[in-house]
Amino acid sequence: MKFGDRIKSFFLGKTNIDEQVIDDLCDLLIEGDFGAAQAYKTVELLKDKCKKNEGSIPQILAQLLEDELGKAKNASVPQKELTAILLLGVNGVGKTTTAAKLANLYFTQYNKKSILAAADTFRAAAIDQLKIHGQNLNMRVVAHKQGGDPAAVVYDALDAAGGSGIVIADTAGRMHTKTALVEELRKIDRVVESKAKNDISYLKYLVLDATTGRNAFAQAEIFHSAVALDGVILTKYDSSAKGGVVFSLASELQLPVVYVCTGEKYTDIEQFNPNKFAREFAGIA
Numbered sequence: 001m002k003f004g005d006r007i008k009s010f011f012l013g014k015t016n017i018d019e020q021v022i023d024d025l026c027d028l029l030i031e032g033d034f035g036a037a038q039a040y041k042t043v044e045l046l047k048d049k050c051k052k053n054e055g056s057i058p059q060i061l062a063q064l065l066e067d068e069l070g071k072a073k074n075a076s077v078p079q080k081e082l083t084a085i086l087l088l089g090v091n092g093v094g095k096t097t098t099a100a101k102l103a104n105l106y107f108t109q110y111n112k113k114s115i116l117a118a119a120d121t122f123r124a125a126a127i128d129q130l131k132i133h134g135q136n137l138n139m140r141v142v143a144h145k146q147g148g149d150p151a152a153v154v155y156d157a158l159d160a161a162g163g164s165g166i167v168i169a170d171t172a173g174r175m176h177t178k179t180a181l182v183e184e185l186r187k188i189d190r191v192v193e194s195k196a197k198n199d200i201s202y203l204k205y206l207v208l209d210a211t212t213g214r215n216a217f218a219q220a221e222i223f224h225s226a227v228a229l230d231g232v233i234l235t236k237y238d239s240s241a242k243g244g245v246v247f248s249l250a251s252e253l254q255l256p257v258v259y260v261c262t263g264e265k266y267t268d269i270e271q272f273n274p275n276k277f278a279r280e281f282a283g284i285a
Helices: 003-011 019-031 036-051 057-069 095-110 124-137 150-161 179-196 214-227 245-253 274-281
Strands: 082-088 114-119 165-171 201-209 231-235 257-261 269-271
Touching: 003 019, 003 057, 003 274, 019 036, 036 057, 036 245, 057 245, 057 274, 082 095, 082 150, 082 179, 082 214, 095 114, 095 124, 095 165, 095 231, 095 257, 095 269, 114 124, 114 150, 150 165, 150 179, 165 179, 179 201, 179 214, 201 214, 214 245, 231 245, 245 257
Parallel strands: 082 165, 082 201, 114 165, 201 231, 231 257
Antiparallel strands: 257 269
16 A cells, blocks of 8 residues: 555544544654654644644645645756766665666756766676666766776766766765765765866755665765755655655755656656645645
8 A cells, every 4th residue: 555545544534633633643654754753743733734724634734745845945957058967875776777867868858968977986787787878878978997986987077078968977885874985975076066166067966765764864864964965866666665754855954856766767767746746645646
């Protein structure tokens, strides 16, 4: 059962909010990967809104959730000649495939070709995988040897772009608690920042597995403190993903979800729709 269906079932037959309903709903939101503080704040706001008879309970909840998502300013692709996008995240979340999906999306929607930068030099498999994606999409891949300097890969990719297009850099995803990895990401960040002075748009997206729940929030906190993220891309978003962590990312870290990946095909990526997401979560989509 999708989590939205559980919310829908919970509200069946309920026409008013009492303390028992509040407590049960709070527990249900926490099960849906809300943080405890976020869940409590949401149900208290819901109780106040319901007292004013501003609509059905699920409709009021959906609006509250959408308002929470609105606290994070969405970071879409800027309309500058050259855009650099850094993809970050732990191993296994699908960064390399997401890089290819973004490249395909930008070409089909904006008619902009991307250069893929194989900045995960820790794993030879990641370099090879990105090269295969590049061949499939007819897009250039800039890569060095395994064990090379990832910042140098990104630097070369930006040079290769020649002042226009999009550079999408795949980065290493060893455990996000490893100090060496964080320092490596900061070095890449400094390289792009130095280039960005020359009128380059620069976006840093954290790729998160939607099925990992509250652990995704912990990952976001660490990466955000290291390199100041601009947004999040959710992968593996299907019926097994509860999705409540999205609201905590927006409310507590001011991080918007920018894109959602729903499958393995290059076309299985779409821009995040806050209204649709909130309504689905509240069980009224």
